[in-house]
Amino acid sequence: MKTLLKWLLGLVAVAVVVTVIAVPLALLTGESTPESDSRRTYTLENYLNDDYVYKTHNLQWISGDQYLHETPNGNILRFDAETGTSSVVLLNTTISIHEATTAILSPDQRFALLQYKYEKLWRHSYTASYHIYDFNTSSILDDALLPNDTQYISWSPIGHKLAYVWNNNIYIKASPTAAPVQITSNGEENKIFNGIPDWVYEEEMFGSHSALWWSPNGNFVAYAAFNDTEVPVIEYSFYSEDTLQYPKTIRIPYPKAGAKNPTVQFFIADIQRLPDFNTTEISPPAEIKSGDHYLSVVTWVTDERICLQWLRRIQNFSVLTICDFESATGNWTCPQEKQLTEESTSGWIGRFQPSVPYFAPDNTTYYKVFSNTEGYKHIHYVNGTEAPVPITEGKWEVISIAAVTKDFLYYISNQNGEMPGGRNLYKMFLESSPKSTQCVSCDLNQERCQYYSASFSKDAQYYQLNCLGPGLPLVTLHRSSDDQVLRYLENNTELENSLKDIQMPSKKLGSITVGGYNLWYQMILPPHLDSSKKYPLLLEVYAGPCSQKVDHAFRINWATYLASTEQIIVASFDGRGSGYQGDEIMHAINRRLGTYEVEDQISAARTFSEMSFVDKDRIAIWGWSYGGYVTSMVLGSGSGVFKCGIAVAPVSRWQYYDSIYTERYMGLPIESDNLRNYNGALLPWQHF
Numbered sequence: 001m002k003t004l005l006k007w008l009l010g011l012v013a014v015a016v017v018v019t020v021i022a023v024p025l026a027l028l029t030g031e032s033t034p035e036s037d038s039r040r041t042y043t044l045e046n047y048l049n050d051d052y053v054y055k056t057h058n059l060q061w062i063s064g065d066q067y068l069h070e071t072p073n074g075n076i077l078r079f080d081a082e083t084g085t086s087s088v089v090l091l092n093t094t095i096s097i098h099e100a101t102t103a104i105l106s107p108d109q110r111f112a113l114l115q116y117k118y119e120k121l122w123r124h125s126y127t128a129s130y131h132i133y134d135f136n137t138s139s140i141l142d143d144a145l146l147p148n149d150t151q152y153i154s155w156s157p158i159g160h161k162l163a164y165v166w167n168n169n170i171y172i173k174a175s176p177t178a179a180p181v182q183i184t185s186n187g188e189e190n191k192i193f194n195g196i197p198d199w200v201y202e203e204e205m206f207g208s209h210s211a212l213w214w215s216p217n218g219n220f221v222a223y224a225a226f227n228d229t230e231v232p233v234i235e236y237s238f239y240s241e242d243t244l245q246y247p248k249t250i251r252i253p254y255p256k257a258g259a260k261n262p263t264v265q266f267f268i269a270d271i272q273r274l275p276d277f278n279t280t281e282i283s284p285p286a287e288i289k290s291g292d293h294y295l296s297v298v299t300w301v302t303d304e305r306i307c308l309q310w311l312r313r314i315q316n317f318s319v320l321t322i323c324d325f326e327s328a329t330g331n332w333t334c335p336q337e338k339q340l341t342e343e344s345t346s347g348w349i350g351r352f353q354p355s356v357p358y359f360a361p362d363n364t365t366y367y368k369v370f371s372n373t374e375g376y377k378h379i380h381y382v383n384g385t386e387a388p389v390p391i392t393e394g395k396w397e398v399i400s401i402a403a404v405t406k407d408f409l410y411y412i413s414n415q416n417g418e419m420p421g422g423r424n425l426y427k428m429f430l431e432s433s434p435k436s437t438q439c440v441s442c443d444l445n446q447e448r449c450q451y452y453s454a455s456f457s458k459d460a461q462y463y464q465l466n467c468l469g470p471g472l473p474l475v476t477l478h479r480s481s482d483d484q485v486l487r488y489l490e491n492n493t494e495l496e497n498s499l500k501d502i503q504m505p506s507k508k509l510g511s512i513t514v515g516g517y518n519l520w521y522q523m524i525l526p527p528h529l530d531s532s533k534k535y536p537l538l539l540e541v542y543a544g545p546c547s548q549k550v551d552h553a554f555r556i557n558w559a560t561y562l563a564s565t566e567q568i569i570v571a572s573f574d575g576r577g578s579g580y581q582g583d584e585i586m587h588a589i590n591r592r593l594g595t596y597e598v599e600d601q602i603s604a605a606r607t608f609s610e611m612s613f614v615d616k617d618r619i620a621i622w623g624w625s626y627g628g629y630v631t632s633m634v635l636g637s638g639s640g641v642f643k644c645g646i647a648v649a650p651v652s653r654w655q656y657y658d659s660i661y662t663e664r665y666m667g668l669p670i671e672s673d674n675l676r677n678y679n680g681a682l683l684p685w686q687h688f
Contacts (some may be wrong), residue, residue, distance in 0.1 A: 347587030372656030421551030469554030575600025
């Protein structure tokens with residue numbers, strides 16, 4: 001491995017691109033010189049204490065023109081999007097008097113779930129108990145109406161039906177006071193999961209603690225059931241204040257690469273006539289069902305149409321099915337002519353899984369992001385059996401679709417300025433011929449804002465636009481008919497004034513050519529950097545498949561402290577394997593983790609060491625998780641570039657990591673598939 005790595009590095013031509021983007025942070029860095037700047041630096045204590053944190057503005061759309069917002073003092077208000085007028089829905093005293101931490105309002109605003117006894121489980125999952133608050137009587141209903149330690153609970157999209165999961169089984173209530181109807185009865189801890197994902201689906205596929213989906217009008221509940229009976233179990237000791245003397249043993253069904261996976265079934269329960277209900281199983285298509293497979297994405301289209309996406313275990317083949325309810329028979333059918341197949345010959349499907357389809361108002365045609373013939377992620381229009389038609393194109397990528405109406409489609413992309421780490425909101429006019437597109441956000445606050453996300457109201461009449469950098473975050477509310485700013489929801493003026501007293505670092509973006517590709521880096525530079533001096537450099541790495549460390553987002557973090565107080569340059573680099581630059585770059589490490597993404601970090605560090613202000617004798621590297629793995633591989637390569645490194649929670653051997661993540665990029669660790677590259681990805685311990 002060492003000899004091969006050094007030979008490859010010798011062939012890599014590395015050149016610094018002259019053009020460098022200096023992220024405009026004059027607001028933070030100031031105009032003074034080192035000698036005259038008496039302001040204090042951003043300290044480690046500031047970081048650990050979260051002394052300087054930017055504000056966001058969380059809202060929940062409840063209709064086309066109304067939203068809920070929780071104020072800093074805990075009151076929940078209902079706002080009119082057009083006028084900005086508000087009314088109190090729930091006072092903070094109601095929440096606090098019942099020792100609740102969160103309130104979840106029913107869509108008709110007749111009831112609220114007041115959450116208490118929250119206990120976190122895994123990354124997304126938790127258990128909690130709930131009071132039911134009745135707005136008509138301003139009182140709490142009988143707590144016996146819901147069990148304690150509920151695993152998941154949600155209101156129906158309209159009205160006030162409830163669905164919840166308790167002891168791995170699903171229950172439905174026609175109203176908060178109605179008797180619960182048990183939909184499943186076979187739930188068993190660590191064996192059968194109904195309506196909630198097991199560990200690996202939660203972590204790697206759904207990114208959620210729910211596997212239950214209400215239909216738009218609440219007449220049906222779809223859910224997944226996971227069988228982990230044959231999944232191998234891992235055990236570890238858990239220490240807490242209550243278990244210090246005798247640690248608790250935690251057992252989790254954890255499928256490692258090549259091991260037995262959970263099996264999944266998908267059901268739809270017709271709950272229109274509770275307490276009577278009827279459950280139908282939807283089977284995957286034949287091309288999927290014939291082998292190990294995953295359920296990946298569930299999308300309700302109407303109350304009687306649902307869209308499912310299935311993946312083969314080797315995640316380079318996906319099938320989208322559309323299933324319709326036949327009211328005359330009570331059956332669900334999924335005709336083959338409505339299927340869409342995605343297949344990748346160079347890597348895996350999507351960035352991490354297949355993208356979500358956005359259906360047009362006709363509820364039949366839809367828009368979906370997937371790779372075009374050139375390998376860039378773009379929006380395609382899908383109409384029945386016709387070939388999908390790309391409606392965006394270029395050597396940039398659509399990040400996601402934000403909203404679709406009859407007249408227009410909004411999407412987020414990194415097209416502006418040919419910078420992969422940018423995010424701007426675009427609007428495509430669907431009725432124009434040819435379709436025209438405008439960037440809604442590009443020129444709003446050019447210096448302050450080039451990294452956006454958006455949240456649209458129910459029918460996309462209004463939207464919240466979140467500017468997340470490079471300057472201080474800014475939140476605005478817009479009307480989609482003309483995209484004008486209606487009002488500023490958060491401008492972080494208080495933080496802006498506070499940071500004027502701090503010597504803040506600056507951020508520089510640039511690109512270098514590695515292995516024939518133009519790849520991006522960023523540097524967090526100490527205040528008043530003197531290019532005639534030499535500064536130590538820390539390379540902060542992640543480098544996992546489809547990762548991105550170089551972007552226009554605003555951050556105050558550990559790197560801020562290192563640059564501001566310790567005068568350390570903190571750099572990051574997106575090499576081969578990183579995302580949002582086309583499949584050729586992203587899929588370069590397909591079935592060969594631990595190769596190019598490791599080599600490219602070394603190449604980047606070598607280039608940095610040649611910069612006049614970098615001390616080549618004081619270069620270090622650190623990373624967490626996949627970044628810990630890459631750090632370990634870099635240090636073990638014997639490159640001689642790095643003096644030291646910190647590897648936190650690194651993967652040490654891919655055969656020990658979970659199946660969904662590992663096999664997506666590496667295939668199976670068997671002789672007939674990719675065992676050789678699994679073994680080649682082991683940490684080179686001989687250099688430690």
